Amino acid sequence: MENLKETLAVLPKEPGVYIYRNAEKTVIYVGKAVDLSRRVRQYFQREDAVGKKTVRLVAEINSIETIPTTSEFDALLLEAKLIRQYMPKYN
Secondary structure, eight states: OHHHHHHHHTOOSSSEEEEEEOTTOOEEEEEEESSHHHHHHHTTSOGGGSOHHHHHHHHHOOEEEEEEOSSHHHHHHHHHHHHHHHOOTTO
């Protein structure tokens, strides 16, 4: 979890795509955000603030990758492409 805390501390405040991977480095979720920092941090709020599926997802997250984009629209297109490519468990 220490690596995740470090990653959360340096997330960009710009549009883009975030990719969650499990311990085996398998992509388990791909999402888009207008503000990557704010959106990714939401997953790590109190457990009673998110649904059961999200709690299971967060428990499996081992690493976070972000890909900044120039706009929210570009993030939407990239998210769709990556979901088709990886077919993540939680998407």
